[in-house]
Amino acid sequence: GTYVRTLCADLGKAFGCGGHLKELRRLKSSGFTVEDAVTLEGLEKAKDEGDLQRHVVPLAQSLQGMVEWMADTFLKEKILNGVPLNAQDVPPASPDASGGLIKIIDDQRKLLAVLEYKKERQQYDYCCVFN
Numbered sequence: 001g002t003y004v005r006t007l008c009a010d011l012g013k014a015f016g017c018g019g020h021l022k023e024l025r026r027l028k029s030s031g032f033t034v035e036d037a038v039t040l041e042g043l044e045k046a047k048d049e050g051d052l053q054r055h056v057v058p059l060a061q062s063l064q065g066m067v068e069w070m071a072d073t074f075l076k077e078k079i080l081n082g083v084p085l086n087a088q089d090v091p092p093a094s095p096d097a098s099g100g101l102i103k104i105i106d107d108q109r110k111l112l113a114v115l116e117y118k119k120e121r122q123q124y125d126y127c128c129v130f131n
Contacts, residue, residue, distance in 0.1 A: 031064030059111040059130065060103060066114075067102045076106055079113050080131060085124040092117045101127065 005021045012019020027034050038046075038055050046052045060068070069090050071079065078085060090102065102124075104113045115124040 030062075058109070060105045060109055063103050063111070063114070069102055069104050071104050071106055071112055075104070076112060079104060079126075079129060082126070082129070085115065087117075087122050090115065090124065092119070 004024055008019045008021040010019075025034075043052065043055060046055055075085075075089055078089065090104065092102075100117050100119075102115050102117065103111060104115060106112055111130050113129045114127040116127055117124055
């Protein structure tokens with residue numbers, strides 16, 4: 001990503017007058033917008049009303065834009081037992097999709113794992129596994 005604060009300082013230096021960033025607000029990141037955000041006060045209110053779950057985004061949904069593969073029972077068992085996986089277990093995604101990362105979900109759309117395909121070995125490395 002772009003380091004906007006550093007860019008402002010570098011521009012100020014290039015113009016010979018100095019520079020800094022007064023304010024920076026991220027409006028969108030990883031498929032979420034500022035409109036999706038909830039204030040701390042809003043979370044406190046939801047907690048007090050017993051409605052906190054409404055604001056929780058499931059892990060699988062939070063990884064928007066990442067290639068997704070639904071595991072069958074056999075693949076799920078392999079993942080939960082840390083068995084090495086290869087292209088026969090999960091077909092590799094297109095090389096530039098998600099930086100080689102793929103999320104594995106179960107039939108309930110729960111996130112099981114995030115894997116990274118290593119083309120030279122034709123295998124996956126586990127980035128993280130969820131149980």
